[in-house]
Amino acid sequence: MTQPLFKIEDLKVSIEGKQILDGVNLTINAGEIHALMGRNGTGKSTLANTLMGHPKYEITGGKIWLAGQDITELEPEERSIAGLFLAFQYPIAIPGVNVVNFLRAALKAHRGGDMPIKDFRILLKEQMNLLSMQQSFASRYVNDGFSGGEKKRLEILQMAMLNPKMVLLDETDSGLDIDALKVVAEGINRTMTKDRGVLLVTHYQRILDFVKPNFVHVMMNGKIVKSGGPELALELEKQGYDWLGKETKHENQATAN
Amino acid sequence: MSEAIDAMNNEIGDIGTDYKYGFHDKEEFVFKSQRGLSREVIENLSRMKKEPQWMLEFRLKAYEIYMEKPMPTWANTELLNEIQFDNIYYYLRPQDSEKKNWEDVPEGIRKTFDRLGIPEAERKFLAGVTAQYESEVVYHSIREDLEKLGVKFFSMDQGLQEYPEIVKKYFGTVIPPNDNKFAALNSAVWSGGSFVYVPKGVHVAIPLQAYFRINAENMGQFERTLIIADEGSSVHYIEGCTAPTYSSDSLHSAVVELIALPGAKLRYTTIQNWSKNVFNLVTKRAQAYRDATVEWVDGNLGSKLTMKYPAIYLMEPGAHGEVLSIAFSGKDQHQDAGSKIIHAAPNTTSVITSKSISKDNGRTTYRGLVKVYPNAEGCKSSVKCDALLLNEGSRSDTYPTMEIDCENVQIGHEATVSKVGDEQLFYLRSRGLSEDAAAMMIVNGFIEPFTKELPLEYAVELNRLIQLEMEGSVG
Ligand SMILES: Nc1ncnc2c1ncn2[C@@H]1O[C@H](COP(=O)(O)OP(=O)(O)OP(=O)(O)O)[C@@H](O)[C@H]1O
Ligand SMILES: [Mg+2]
Numbered sequence: 001m002t003q004p005l006f007k008i009e010d011l012k013v014s015i016e017g018k019q020i021l022d023g024v025n026l027t028i029n030a031g032e033i034h035a036l037m038g039r040n041g042t043g044k045s046t047l048a049n050t051l052m053g054h055p056k057y058e059i060t061g062g063k064i065w066l067a068g069q070d071i072t073e074l075e076p077e078e079r080s081i082a083g084l085f086l087a088f089q090y091p092i093a094i095p096g097v098n099v100v101n102f103l104r105a106a107l108k109a110h111r112g113g114d115m116p117i118k119d120f121r122i123l124l125k126e127q128m129n130l131l132s133m134q135q136s137f138a139s140r141y142v143n144d145g146f147s148g149g150e151k152k153r154l155e156i157l158q159m160a161m162l163n164p165k166m167v168l169l170d171e172t173d174s175g176l177d178i179d180a181l182k183v184v185a186e187g188i189n190r191t192m193t194k195d196r197g198v199l200l201v202t203h204y205q206r207i208l209d210f211v212k213p214n215f216v217h218v219m220m221n222g223k224i225v226k227s228g229g230p231e232l233a234l235e236l237e238k239q240g241y242d243w244l245g246k247e248t249k250h251e252n253q254a255t256a257n
Numbered sequence: 258m259s260e261a262i263d264a265m266n267n268e269i270g271d272i273g274t275d276y277k278y279g280f281h282d283k284e285e286f287v288f289k290s291q292r293g294l295s296r297e298v299i300e301n302l303s304r305m306k307k308e309p310q311w312m313l314e315f316r317l318k319a320y321e322i323y324m325e326k327p328m329p330t331w332a333n334t335e336l337l338n339e340i341q342f343d344n345i346y347y348y349l350r351p352q353d354s355e356k357k358n359w360e361d362v363p364e365g366i367r368k369t370f371d372r373l374g375i376p377e378a379e380r381k382f383l384a385g386v387t388a389q390y391e392s393e394v395v396y397h398s399i400r401e402d403l404e405k406l407g408v409k410f411f412s413m414d415q416g417l418q419e420y421p422e423i424v425k426k427y428f429g430t431v432i433p434p435n436d437n438k439f440a441a442l443n444s445a446v447w448s449g450g451s452f453v454y455v456p457k458g459v460h461v462a463i464p465l466q467a468y469f470r471i472n473a474e475n476m477g478q479f480e481r482t483l484i485i486a487d488e489g490s491s492v493h494y495i496e497g498c499t500a501p502t503y504s505s506d507s508l509h510s511a512v513v514e515l516i517a518l519p520g521a522k523l524r525y526t527t528i529q530n531w532s533k534n535v536f537n538l539v540t541k542r543a544q545a546y547r548d549a550t551v552e553w554v555d556g557n558l559g560s561k562l563t564m565k566y567p568a569i570y571l572m573e574p575g576a577h578g579e580v581l582s583i584a585f586s587g588k589d590q591h592q593d594a595g596s597k598i599i600h601a602a603p604n605t606t607s608v609i610t611s612k613s614i615s616k617d618n619g620r621t622t623y624r625g626l627v628k629v630y631p632n633a634e635g636c637k638s639s640v641k642c643d644a645l646l647l648n649e650g651s652r653s654d655t656y657p658t659m660e661i662d663c664e665n666v667q668i669g670h671e672a673t674v675s676k677v678g679d680e681q682l683f684y685l686r687s688r689g690l691s692e693d694a695a696a697m698m699i700v701n702g703f704i705e706p707f708t709k710e711l712p713l714e715y716a717v718e719l720n721r722l723i724q725l726e727m728e729g730s731v732g
Contacts, residue, residue: 052687056679076686077695086687092680096702102688105698109689141702158688 003068005030005197006166011062013043013050013222020046022222023062028166028197035208035233036201038219039241044201045089047219048170052086053079066166081110083165087155087172089201094142099154100124102142103161110162127160130190132183148175156187163191169200173207185210205237218244276559277725278373279532281501282365284473286391288350292475293343296320299445302348306414306448309421319434319444326438329564332593332622336562340536345477345508347446349391355412362388362396370396373499375468385410387467389480392448403461408492409454410465413481416452423454427483431514431542431570440540443479443512450480450511455490455521464493464526464712471500471507471535482513486521486549495526495715499559502532506561509535515543517551519573524552528715530722531559533590541567542597545605548575554710555582557592558722566624568597571605571636578607583707586619586651587726595624595656600636600666609640612704615651616727622653627668628660639669645703646676647696647727697727 006028013021020043028034038044050057051064053076064072071079094102103124108114115123124138131153143151152172159167169188173181188211192198200211208216208230216232217224218241226232226244236244288305290298299320303313328337356362362370370388385399387410394412403410409420417424434444451467471478486492500507509531517523523543531537537560543551553567569578584592598607613621623642644653655672677699685695701708701720708716 049683052683054683075692076683077689077691080687080689088684092678092684094681094685094699094702096705097698102685102698105690105694106688109691109694162688 004028004065005032005067005195006199007063007065008047008051009063009065011047011050011064012060013046013057014060015046015057019060020057020222021050024219024222024224026199026217026224028199030165030197031194032214033192033198033200033211035213035216036199036219036224037203037216037233037236042219043222044219045170046222048086048089048168048199048201051079051168052076052084077109080162080164084168085159085162085164085166086168087152087159087170089170089174091143091146091151091155093144093146095144097142098139099142100138103158106158107161123161127157130160131157131187133157149177149180152176152184153180156184160187160191165196167196167198169198171201171203173202173204181207182210205233208233220244276502276532278499278530279502280372281503282369282472285363285365286349286351286473287353288348289473290346290348292346294320294345294347294442294446298347302446302448305350308417311425312417315429315434316445316447319441322435323438323441323445326435326441328438332564332624333562333591333620336536336591340506340508344475344505346473346475347477347479348448349473349476350393351390351472352393352395355394355415356396357398359396366390366395369470369472370468373468373470383466384461384463385465387412387451389449389467389469389478391471391473391476392478394449399465406459407456408459408461409452411452413450413452413483414448416483420452420454423485424452424483427485427514427516429514431516431544432512432540437540439510439538440512443481443510443540446477447479447481447512449478450482450513451484451494452482453484453492453494455486455492457487458489459487460490461492464495467494467496469496469498469509471509471531474501474503475505475507477508477510480511482511483516484514484523484525485516486518486523488518489520490518491522493524493526495528495712497528497530499530500532500535503534506534506536509537509539509560511539511541513539513541515541515551517543517545517549517576519547519549521546522550524554525567526554526556526711526715528556528711528719529559529563533559533561533587535560537563537565539563539565541565543567543569543578544572545569545576545578547573549573550577550579552579552581553596554707555580555594556707556719557582557584557594558726560592561589562591562593564593566595566597566626568599569607570599570601571607573602574604576602576605578605580607580609580611581707581710582611583704584611584613584621585723585726586613586615586621588617588619591620591622593622593624595622595626597626598628598638600627600629600633600638602630603633604635605633606636607638609638609642610706611640611642612707613642613644613653614647614700614703615644615653616647618648618650618652620652623655623657623672625656626658626660629663629666629668631662633663634665636663636666636668638667640671642672643703644672644674645700646674647700693728697724700727
């Protein structure tokens, strides 16, 4: 069998000495979309940030593989260039840096050289149109004074421009109105290929109506406690997480015995 | 121009820092005073310049004031007290007369300015250029069309020779010698600088530029600039400064007086990039009359200690003043900068925006004053100071003073201090930018309100200078 695109092995993470992730295992093959759900504060963003290499998150155990390469120790920029992308739950503002210059610099880092300005402009214009973004957006400062929806669109625009192999989407659907949700979902689907993997963190079934996951996972207390198909998300929508808590407690006991 | 300089830099390579203007030429001069200042030095200098008697008297009186005034007891007194006034050369005449043709400038000096890209910049985008080397302006030119419109742009010395009546009327009126010790010193030994007069209603669409270069070790440069924008006129003046890197210090103490007559618009831009052994103690002040606008755009990157607080006196109703500044302070540097706005008339407005960046334990200070006179109803002023610290040991202090003697006014003040944020760095790095490139981008963004006010060539150059300063400085 060919190697998986992305693999997380028994990942343990702490922040400022406090353990948050307690052995996460997950394998994502090329062409697959995985949804990750779970209560507030269970460690979903911690996982996403750790995968991207945030220096604050200390890996105390486990490994991360991207296309057969161990990326556990890589710098964030190296991961990015290796083909990993994170759409942030809370994209941060970079005042004074406009979207065009930012995207040019990112693209330059990925390509190892400047793209001719003309080609860049054509590409940017095209991608912005596809995301129903006004041209004036390009000269605004990155995330500075952006509405919640605008921030999420900019994340998707970056994804489209950088064309990563493995995409982590951390609540990219949160705070979007219905139209924006469709635009963002379309952006994800349009750029999806058989070579790409997606891990989509969400609280809502709604986005999964547009972006159809192959698998759904539930995280609790820093662990993936249940995995299933798309029907799992529907069940969670109906019942919440309580029943899972009980179920997993049983499981834990079972394994303890 | 930068490619040529890069090539040059590779040649000179070993100047010890990343300061690319740190090279120096062999000293050649037609006159060099003894070290230290005396009546004799001043008399000599004035005689050599063939000055009118009143100017000599002005100088000697200023010298007395200078001798009487104590050193400032505020700001960085420790550094200030390092200045060895007796060790300084107060007057150094590099050539016998000012040239109008670039080819006539002595080869050594010409090469220096070539290296600095000056004549090339002039060809490209300037309306006129003054190049000062040590104490004297060595080269000067102005576009013919402007000359025909009656725009006067000379070295201060030549201005005094050709328009003694205008000079006498305004010289020292905005900044009298007794204003402060360094203004007195400048008034006593001033040499070079620019004299600009823009006639009524004339708009000088592209910038006039002056370039100041110190070459000799322990040199004191005391240029004096006077700009008068007559009613309804407009002009933008830019100055750039560099010096070689020596092991012992030099002193730069300029006085700049600006007068914007009713309805005039005057902008003065500085990019100060002295080497890190220069004390830069400058007095800059402007008067803005009815409906006139004065803008100081002031960038300080170099020097060991800079003390500079560009001031604007809003003299008549409708006058508007702006001070936009950045200070960049690295290892062993202290940028003590700020601004002063005096609302002396009703319905005057002002905006102060100060941005400072400290790295490698560098120090920046914002020192500002907004003063509103009792009768100055309806004034508006907003002050914004942002400091960015690049490492733990860097330091930034803010001393904003408000003296508001009038009730019906709107005054706003806002100050922030931030570190280059981990989250910002991570965001940019997660898009493939190296840590240095990410920090650079954040810094460039931080000073963007400043850079966007510069002519493009300057903005590019400034970004490059900061990039050099920034290499490997996050942490
Ligand atoms: N940078 C940080 N510093 C300190 N604690 C953190 C940090 N990041 C996360 N935590 C803590 O780790 C735990 C998991 O947080 P995380 O953001 O990963 O949750 P989440 O599953 O993404 O929640 P949500 O659904 O609300 O986004 C929380 O208790 C949170 O307070
Ligand atoms: Mg989260």
